[in-house]
Structure formats: structure tokens, C-alpha cells
Amino acid sequence: DVNCNPDLASNKLSLDEIRDSLIRQEDTIVFCLIERAKFPLNPKLYHRNHGFTGSLVEFIVRETEAIQAKAGRYENPEENAFFPEHLPRPLVHPRKYPKVLHPSGASINMNKPIWDFYFNKFLPLLVADGDDGNYAATAASDLACLQALSRRIHCGKYVAEVKFRDAPHEYEPPIRSQERDSLMKLLTFEAVEEMVKKRVEKKARVFGQEVTLNNTVDGGKYKIDPLLAARLYDEWVMPLTKEVEVEYLLRRLE
């Protein structure tokens, strides 16, 4: 089960279950990074000189999202589009998703900062310089990374909902006074964050090692830098997840 949309009505919902989903999503994210790191930077994808409005990668993401919208992807409250304006309507009858989130939560979309950090800060650290011309495959793996990161970060809405339901008396005063800093303190668990970073680093090591049939040691060569995977979480994924949590809580009593 890889989604964060638990059935809050059935009493078995807990922060532990949502955290299990976040842990499973680490696997997805690490594998997406490994796939993207097969290709060099391919900078032409990101330049605004292809005759499109914006870059080639922007064009591919926009068009792919339009097709996925027709298939009902964005009916799922866990999914947030990078280009939500003018998305086509779904052609299939959408599955009924349990309404667990407060309605105001739907408007929270952190994809602009996700897009910015991914392309401008993180990607140059992940991949080698150079251009091998594999633009379509590279853009597809960028999109896979972006969607996996976006899904994980927006799960902060569910985390916040459960934290609120578990302790409404603690959360209501700072929500009423709209105190961001107090909310941030309340929802932060530093020990959990330390474990997340260590586990993600280990996953990058395990999933990204060279697997051979003889017993010779591989010399410690990994497909992605394990420390960079931990840094991705430390600098961007966890802070943005908490931003989503704060934004959600600020609207929770509307």
C-alpha cells in the first residue's frame, strides 16, 4: 500500500500507518533518482529555446499531465499537478476517494518550490555534466522524480490531519492565532527526521550498489551518492513536507 490516504473513518488510522507509507515512498524516490542518474544533465531540455512556451521539459510535463488528467490521476486528492491550470476533465468515472482531508487543504500546492529546487539546486548535484541527446527518456525520468517527490511532500496534508485529530486541544490555539512558528514546533519530531535521513542514505547504498555474482568487494561504487540522497531529504523533502503541514493546519478551522 503506497498511498497516504488512509481510511480515517475506520478507527485503525494512525500516524504510524502514514509514516509506513512515507517509508515505502522512500524506495520509490531512491529508485527514481537512480534512473535519472543514468543520463547526464542534458541541459537543452531545460533551456527556453525550443519554440515552445517554456522549456522542452515543461512542454513534456504539461502534455503528460493533460493525458494523465483524462485518465483521472488528479481526482485522487494525493495527486497535485505541476500545471494545474486548464487540465482536461477525466474521461473515466473516477474511483470514490474517502473524504478525509479538510476541504481547504485541496488548495495547497507546493509544486512550484518543488520544481525550483529539483531543477535548479538538486539535479546538477545528482547527474554528470554532458549531453547524450536522450531528451525524451531523460524528461520522462525527471517527471517520475517530480511526481514521486510531490506525492511524498503533499502527504504532509494527511500527516497534519492525523496530528490535529490526535491532539486538537494542542493545535487549536496556535491555529486560531495563526502562529506558524508554534505550529512548526508542535508538528516537528527531530528523532523521526534523523531516522529518515539515515534510512534514506542506507537505501541509496543498498539499492544503488553494483550487484555481482562473485564475492569480490565492489569498491564502494554507488549509482547515486548516498549522502546526496540524505541531503535531498534534509534540505528539501522534509522541510517542504512540514511547510505543507503548517499550511494545512493554518486552514484547518476555516
Ligand SMILES: C=C(O[C@@H]1C=C(C(=O)O)C=C[C@H]1O)C(=O)O
Ligand atoms: C511527516 C512528519 O512530520 C515531520 C516531518 C517529517 C518528514 O518529513 O519525514 C518527519 C518528522 C516530523 O518532523 C512526521 O511526523 O512523520
